[in-house]
Amino acid sequence: MTEVATARRSRITPEREAELYEAVLDLLREVGYDALTMDAVATRTKSSKATLYRQWGGKAELVAKAVRHNKPGGAGLAIDTGSLRGDLHALTLSSDDCEMEQNSALMRGLAMAVHGNPDLLEAFKEHLIAPEMAYFHQVLRRAIDRGEVRADNPAIDFVMHMMIGGFAARSLIDEQPPNQAFLLSYIDAVVLPALRAPITG
Amino acid sequence: MTEVATARRSRITPEREAELYEAVLDLLREVGYDALTMDAVATRTKSSKATLYRQWGGKAELVAKAVRHNKPGGAGLAIDTGSLRGDLHALTLSSDDCEMEQNSALMRGLAMAVHGNPDLLEAFKEHLIAPEMAYFHQVLRRAIDRGEVRADNPAIDFVMHMMIGGFAARSLIDEQPPNQAFLLSYIDAVVLPALRAPITG
Numbered sequence: 345m346t347e348v349a350t351a352r353r354s355r356i357t358p359e360r361e362a363e364l365y366e367a368v369l370d371l372l373r374e375v376g377y378d379a380l381t382m383d384a385v386a387t388r389t390k391s392s393k394a395t396l397y398r399q400w401g402g403k404a405e406l407v408a409k410a411v412r413h414n415k416p417g418g419a420g421l422a423i424d425t426g427s428l429r430g431d432l433h434a435l436t437l438s439s440d441d442c443e444m445e446q447n448s449a450l451m452r453g454l455a456m457a458v459h460g461n462p463d464l465l466e467a468f469k470e471h472l473i474a475p476e477m478a479y480f481h482q483v484l485r486r487a488i489d490r491g492e493v494r495a496d497n498p499a500i501d502f503v504m505h506m507m508i509g510g511f512a513a514r515s516l517i518d519e520q521p522p523n524q525a526f527l528l529s530y531i532d533a534v535v536l537p538a539l540r541a542p543i544t545g
Numbered sequence: 546m547t548e549v550a551t552a553r554r555s556r557i558t559p560e561r562e563a564e565l566y567e568a569v570l571d572l573l574r575e576v577g578y579d580a581l582t583m584d585a586v587a588t589r590t591k592s593s594k595a596t597l598y599r600q601w602g603g604k605a606e607l608v609a610k611a612v613r614h615n616k617p618g619g620a621g622l623a624i625d626t627g628s629l630r631g632d633l634h635a636l637t638l639s640s641d642d643c644e645m646e647q648n649s650a651l652m653r654g655l656a657m658a659v660h661g662n663p664d665l666l667e668a669f670k671e672h673l674i675a676p677e678m679a680y681f682h683q684v685l686r687r688a689i690d691r692g693e694v695r696a697d698n699p700a701i702d703f704v705m706h707m708m709i710g711g712f713a714a715r716s717l718i719d720e721q722p723p724n725q726a727f728l729l730s731y732i733d734a735v736v737l738p739a740l741r742a743p744i745t746g
Contacts, residue, residue, distance in 0.1 A: 376657035378579030455656050455717070456577035465720070473718060498734035502711070504718050506735055509710020510703070516656070516713075517674060517705050519666070533699035534707055537742035538735045 356399070361413075364389050368410035373449035377407060377457030377464075408467040411454070428487040429536055435479060436527045444511075445521035447472075451512060477504055484539075492540065499538040506535050557600070562614075565590050569611035574650035578608060578658030578665075609668040612655070629688040630737055636680060637728045645712075646722035648673075652713060678705055685740075693741065700739040707736050 356364075367389045371380050382403055386393045400406040423434045439447070451472070458465040480503050487493040493500065510530045514522040557565075568589045572581050583604055587594045601607040624635045640648070652673070659666040681704050688694040694701065711731045715723040 376579055378577060378657075451717075452657050452660065456579075456653050459653065459716075498730065499738065502731055502735050505711050505714040505731065506707070508717060509712075509714040510706050511710075512713050512717075513706040513710040515660075516652075516709060529699065530703055530706065534703050534735070534739045537700065537739045541738035541742070 356395075364391070365410040365413040368406060369414060369450060372407065372410070372453040373446060374453075376453040380407070380453075382406075404461055404464060407457075408463045411464070411467040412471050414450075414471055424486065427490075428483065428492045428539065429532070431483045431486070432531045432535060433528060435483075436524055436531065439524075441521075441523040444523055444527075448511065448515055448521045452515065473504070473508075476507070480504060480507070487539070494542070497539060497541065499541065503535070503539070506538065510534065557596075565592070566611040566614040569607060570615060570651060573608065573611070573654040574647060575654075577654040581608070581654075583607075605662055605665060608658075609664045612665070612668040613672050615651075615672055625687065628691075629684065629693045629740065630733070632684040632687070633732045633736060634729060636684075637725055637732065640725075642722075642724040645724055645728075649712065649716055649722045653716065674705070674709075677708070681705060681708070688740070695743070698740060698742065700742065704736070704740070707739065711735065 364385075368380075368385055371384055371388060375384075380403065382393050382396055385391070385406070386396055396406065400409060423431060423438070425431050425434050454464070454468055458468045484493060484500055484503065488495050499506075510527065511522045514520065514526055518526075565586075569581075569586055572585055572589060576585075581604065583594050583597055586592070586607070587597055597607065601610060624632060624639070626632050626635050655665070655669055655673075659669050685694060685701055685704065689696050700707075711728065712723045715721065715727055719727075
């Protein structure tokens with residue numbers, strides 16, 4: 345039993361593991377999931393393919409682990425500016441343009457792969473979507489409590505679609521990565537008017 | 546001269562060509578651009594790889610041609626219901642749920658590939674984005690003329706981001722393809738309130 349456990353246990357240090365996951369995420373951003381090969385990971389990280397396979401089993405497992413290791417969003421969870429606009433702007437300003445470009449590339453690199461790969465989809469939702477969603481729920485709850493947003497406004501259910509959609513559409517439509525300036529304008533022009541709208545017939 | 550021209554000219558009928566492009570689009574939806582191989586196209590269409598390469602040069606050219614051949618959107622260009630809400634709903638209802646699912650899959654299959662492939666990006670924008678955009682511009686112009694939308698409403702510049710974003714975010718967030726019911730609710734909850742909003746400070 346002890347020997348089996350030892351054999352299974354990771355032989356690499358946490359620092360080395362983090363370095364390896366970062367390299368996998370970089371490759372995902374550069375070439376996307378399909379074109380990412382274990383050969384490329386081995387070369388980039390100066391590992392042997394045998395080690396990679398022994399440690400992670402395969403590409404899907406390695407990529408899912410790397411996504412899980414990605415520092416969670418939701419850094420904004422502590423932000424409370426006292427207004428809906430202030431909170432949404434503060435969240436946007438908590439990622440610099442370089443981080444936004446990286447997240448946009450990562451989303452693009454994974455978009456096709458998560459379909460038909462349940463483990464990867466789970467990692468993607470849990471580590472890239474859910475932390476943002478938790479933050480938006482808090483922000484909206486406070487806005488409802490303050491009377492800024494009506495509790496029955498149907499736009500509440502679409503807050504993630506608005507934000508992620510604007511983020512994703514920016515690259516597709518404008519051929520440039522989303523950045524702070526774009527997102528701040530988009531929040532003011534789209535997200536806030538929808539969330540603050542009175543109910544109309 | 547004549548011999549060269551003849552040698553270059555297509556030996557396949559327009560029907561056969563259309564069939565082939567449809568197969569390429571189907572494969573794109575199923576596996577995405579990176580995983581699409583000329584072997585798979587040859588097998589699916591019962592062609593020889595030599596013919597495919599002679600006719601199209603390579604995968605990038607073949608896929609760009611197939612996207613260009615895709616029936617353009619903008620079927621809605623003739624729709625004029627007399628109201629902004631009516632026009633946006635009518636456009637949504639002009640594609641059935643099956644077509645929406647197909648377009649969503651095609652967008653996903655191409656999202657990574659269009660980065661770093663200028664010819665494919667051009668085809669994507671010209672045939673998948675531009676026709677929709679032309680329609681929205683017409684709809685908005687009429688809404689401004691009727692006084693439904695203020696000409697200086699900043700949401701006008703984001704109408705494509707709202708629509709394409711909602712469409713794309715649906716699969717990512719809800720793990721289901723966008724359909725008519727989703728888009729109609731999204732238009733009422735997000736797009737119309739943003740476009741009809743008065744200017745706020």
